[in-house]
Amino acid sequence: MxxxxxxxxxxxxxxxxxxxxxxxxxxxxxxxxxxxxxxxxxxxxxxxxxxNPHARRVAGGKSYTVSLVLPVASTEFYSRLLEGIEHILAEERYEIALFPILSPSRLERYLESRSLAYQTDGLLVSSQGLAHLLPNQKFPTERPVVLVDAYSPRYDSAFMDNRLGGQMAALHLAQFPGAMFAIQVQEELDEVLKNTVGQERIEGFREGLKKAGKSLPSSHVFVSRFSAEGGRLALQHFLRLSKPPFNIFAGADLLALGVLEEAERQGLKIGEEVRLLGFDGHPWTAAKGLSTLAQPIEEMGAEAARMLLERIRGYKGSPRARRFEPTLVVRSSTQTRSVYAD
Amino acid sequence: MxxxxxxxxxxxxxxxxxxxxxxxxxxxxxxxxxxxxxxxxxxxxxxxxxxNPHARRVAGGKSYTVSLVLPVASTEFYSRLLEGIEHILAEERYEIALFPILSPSRLERYLESRSLAYQTDGLLVSSQGLAHLLPNQKFPTERPVVLVDAYSPRYDSAFMDNRLGGQMAALHLAQFPGAMFAIQVQEELDEVLKNTVGQERIEGFREGLKKAGKSLPSSHVFVSRFSAEGGRLALQHFLRLSKPPFNIFAGADLLALGVLEEAERQGLKIGEEVRLLGFDGHPWTAAKGLSTLAQPIEEMGAEAARMLLERIRGYKGSPRARRFEPTLVVRSSTQTRSVYAD
DNA sequence: TTGTGGTTTGGAAGCGCTTTCTTTATGAAT
DNA sequence: ATTCATAAAGAAAGCGCTTCCAAACCACAA
CATH class of the missing domain: 1.10.260.40 (lambda repressor-like DNA-binding domains)
Incomplete structure (x- = not known):
């Protein structure tokens, strides 16, 4: 049977x-x-x-498994990142042992107990502040480590140029009349996990605006958690400060979504009274007509996976840094003439 | 060397x-x-x-690995759940292959590709609406399945009695003067994942209040996402509706935290003008003096793991349901006389 | 033809464990 | 003391794969 x-x-x-x-x-x-x-x-x-992967492992004496440490957050971002990583690893029939950072304080103990069991061949770490933990002797650090979506001179890293993204946003939005606004993502899982991504994007935005001869008063920056709700609150806040037309750079698509919702509630015309630019380039932005800075998340993950495989296979060179750039995708939310929307 | x-x-x-x-x-x-x-x-x-776990697997012909499917959300809840599960599994030297539901739409494909590789011995599924997916032939369902924090008559399940929790909350809060309020959690990851937990708690609360001769007008129920921010918004909303003293049942500790923050901002006295009861019993509630319904999350996870191990080892009985009850922990947020706080 | 060196291939050995089969020890009953 | 059932322990045979080594094969030059 x-x-x-x-x-x-x-x-x-x-x-x-x-x-x-x-x-x-x-x-x-x-x-x-x-x-x-x-x-x-x-x-x-x-x-x-x-x-049979297990037989392979016992015969080969390797684990053919890679530890992936990330702050899983049921997020499109990590979903796509995982996809890119998995794609490459699967080709070589490597497996992924997932170590979600459910709570930074517990991470170390958790990693220790579980990675011992898995005896993985390498670590793929995706976390803004977490890299600091790595040199710590408690980590299984004899194995190669590659950073994804984070940079450190000590390790191979694949990361997004968020500052550049902010600058691109500025260049794009500066062409429109009206005041500039920005929503900055600031997620704090714990003291350990300082999310600098949101900050970088806004800094880039500010720099870009300066070059374009415009300014961004700090009162025009709304700091928000990573949620659509945050976008709604931001727009409400901006409306209290001043009057449309607004040019809003949202630090993440999800925030932009909230802005979109709130704008509708307030009866504001997107693309005219409110020009809105997101960040991430998630698939659903197309349907919403949301302009955005598309991040090649999958490629970033894939590249990190490739670098890790090379390390596992013995590559000894000094740390490599792979920088990825977002792409500006213009849709109706930053175009009055909706003819150009896709 | x-x-x-x-x-x-x-x-x-x-x-x-x-x-x-x-x-x-x-x-x-x-x-x-x-x-x-x-x-x-x-x-x-x-x-x-x-x-060497790999050698064990190839010799034993089993994988000694359990798939854990859950909507990882960097949440204290899942962190504790994982802890309970892991504890039991580690004793028997079983491993966990984690399948985070990063996006329900991708789950199936993801599970398919990865669980094939892992060839796990059983599934531990923790998700409110996800159970419906399971009978689907695409799932590796010949293997035993146990539900955690969810109930279905088709599978072994370990779940919390949220309705009872709501009733307990009612019984406790009904003793105080002032109107009753509630904050309901309603997280929607996707259409698929309908979170009924928040609903059950509020229903129980309403039932309990009725028994105590009090009522909960639906305008006194604030529906919120799972975030501290939601708690703040809720209190703001309540203050618009009416005047303290308030008795607030927050559907989750994190929401209660937001209420606490906002109450402080508004200069409201916790335990007098605002009586507040959380749900979850996370460790930090003690420090905040927050009364809460403590859930035995770890035990629930452990029990689920035990049931799964039994199934893996051949137990054939009909589906078992293990119900867990929260415990009321009274602290200063529902006590005027702070002498009693811990 | 014979030889040469490289490329392909088969198969044995071995990875670290579980499990079965067998042998040996144990001890209760006669 | 002898027997017989039973418990405990050792040895050997795999589990499904990788890898190494030697054999077979091949093309081409002498």
Whole structure:
């Protein structure tokens, strides 16, 4: 009834090769003739074979698993990041052991107990302030560490140029009449996790505006948690301060969403009375006609994964920094003539 | 230099027993004399031995891994839940493969790809509406499934009696003069994830109040996302409606925290003008003097883990439901005489 | 043809454990 | 003391894979 999963032996038999050859095909070893490789691949397909990762690990003496440490927050951002990382890792049949930072204070103990069990080959750490914890001897730091969406000169890092993003936002919004406003994300999970991303974006925005000869009074910056609600509150706040037209740079798409909602409630015309620019480039922004700075999140994750794999495989060079740039996507929320919207 | 991890053989040698015996000690097999077991345990300790989980898996033909599906939200709640689950699982040297519901729409594909790799022995699912997805054939459902913090007649479940909690809140608050208010949590990750917890608590509260001869007009219920901010908004809203003294039942400690903050800003006296009762019983409530309904979250997680292990080991009985009850913890926020606070 | 060096391939050994089978010790009953 | 059932322990046979080594094969030059 419950027929056992096929093993490498069955595949070898069917393809009329030795088990060694099958293994070599599995591991993309170069010294297999294309013709042989195809025979093996066909046999695997026919049998519905998939290799047993545990056997692989015990035989290979490696874990083929990477620890991913991130402040999972049921967020589009991490969802996409994970996707990019997973994509690369899956290609090499590596697995991910997820270490959500449920609470920074518990992280260390948690990592210790669990990563011991997993004995992972490397760490992928995605957290603004968390990098400081890493040099700490308590971490399994003999293994390679790569930072995602965070920068440190001590490690390989793949990160977004948020300041540049802010500048791009400024350049774009400066062309419109009306005052400038900004909403800054400031999420504080705990003292440890200082989120500097929001800050960088606003700083860039301010710099960009200065170049364009405009200014951003600090009263025009609303600091908010990461939620649509925050966007609504921000707009309410701005309306108390002054009158449209507004040019608002929201530090995250989700905040922009809140602004959109509130603007509708207030009967303000998006693209005219309220020009709005988000940050993230999440898929749903297209449907909402929200202009945004699209972040190549998946690529960033993928690149980090690649760097980690290289380290795992023995690469010894000095820390590499891969900087990613957002792309301006203009939609109706920053265009009066809706003809141009996509 | 990099001296290899000791294996079962070294332990066997040092303890002057066979490797079989060492394995039996590892697996708590009954047929080992206490004296022998001690010798083995001592040897393991001396060598700093810890078993290789991968080898165990390939030899045993099981994965000794449990999938944990939950909407990780960097929340004290999940942190504690995980702790309870992990505690039990670690005892039996089972591991956890974490499947955060980063986005319900992506969950299925994600689970499919990753759980295939992990080939886990069972599923622990913690999500209010997610249970509906499970009977779906796409899920690895031949394996046992246990629900945590959710109930379904189809599966073993460990869940909190939120309605009872609401009633307890009512009983407690009804003794005080002043109008009743409530803040209901309503988090919507996606259409799929309908959070009914908040609703149940408020329903229980309303029922309890009715029994006590008090009422809760629906205008006195503020629906909020799960954030401290929500609590602040709620109190502002209540102040617009009426005048203190207020008796507020916050559907979650975090909301209560917001109320506390806002009350301070408004100069309202907690415990007199504003009586406040939270829900969750998180550690920090003690420091804040916040009365709360403490949930035995860890125990709930632990129980779920136990049930799952039993299923994995072959238990075939019909679905079991383990109901957990919150405990009322009275502190200064619902006591005028602060002498009684802890 | 024979030889040479490189490329492909088969298969055995081994990774660290579980489990079964067997042997040996234990001890209660005769 | 002897027997027999039972408990405890050892040894060996895998689990499904990687890797190493040696054998087979190949193309081309001498």
């Amino acid at each position: 419950a027929k056992r999963k096929p093993t490498i032996h069955e595949v070898a038999h069917l393809a009329k090769v030795g088990i060694g050859t099958v293994s070599r095909v599995l591991n993309n070893h170069p010294s297999v003739r294309p013709e042989t490789r195809n025979r093996v691949l066909t046999a695997m397909a026919n049998l519905g074979y998939s290799p | 990099a001296k290899r991890k000791p294996t079962i053989h070294e332990v066997a040698h040092l303890a002057k027993v066979g490797i079989g015996t060492v394995s039996r000690v590892l697996n708590n097999h009954p047929s080992v004399r206490p004296e022998t077991r001690n010798r083995v345990l001592t040897a393991m300790a001396n060598l700093g031995y810890s078993p």
